[in-house]
Amino acid sequence: RKEVEQDPGPFNVPEGATVAFNCTYSNSASQSFFWYRQDCRKEPKLLMSVYSSGNEDGRFTAQLNRASQYISLLIRDSKLSDSATYLCVVNGGPRAAGNKLTFGGGTRVLVKP
């Protein structure tokens, strides 16, 4: 079983619509959680951190369910520029050791006019 699992998609989304997708993680000791965005043939970039209480950043909402070990991302009012691969990331390393990020395989989102 992979440590972080995601639906690869693609999720075909009409412009202006809402899309949501999840990922699951296997290590219950994982400490911090993130969504990264990766455009085609580019490097991953941090989209947002994910907190237990849920958090929003503009049109993006992330939630964490530790009991069920899943993380979600919701995108409202989708823009064409939201087309990308969204990577679910778990940081399981102890704080003293810095970042050892475990990535899911990514969920591809295609926003269409």
Place this chain on the structure above:
Amino acid sequence: DAGVTQSPTHLIKTRGQQVTLRCSPKSGHDTVSWYQQALGQGPQFIFQYYEEEERQRGNFPDRFSGHQFPNYSSELNVNALLLGDSALYLCASSPLGVATGEAFFGQGTRLTVV
């Protein structure tokens, strides 16, 4: 402020050869991690360097080795290349002890083994 820079951007090697990839971290960052991203997959952690030592290692064979220099820059070496080593190799830098999860990635080196 320069971000993470990697060189070369593209590379073609033959099976059995050796390759060295280079990375300069973001200014102020002292920790460098390397990731391998195969086509259609998420990045996989190879190893992490801090204070010129390998601090953590992922599930990669000993053919993958690295080095960190006093100026925090780093190299990734892969010996006895296999076709399956073809991938995008990403370097990420971060400050140690700040496990924010925000690793800054370079643009990557795309390695093709033929």
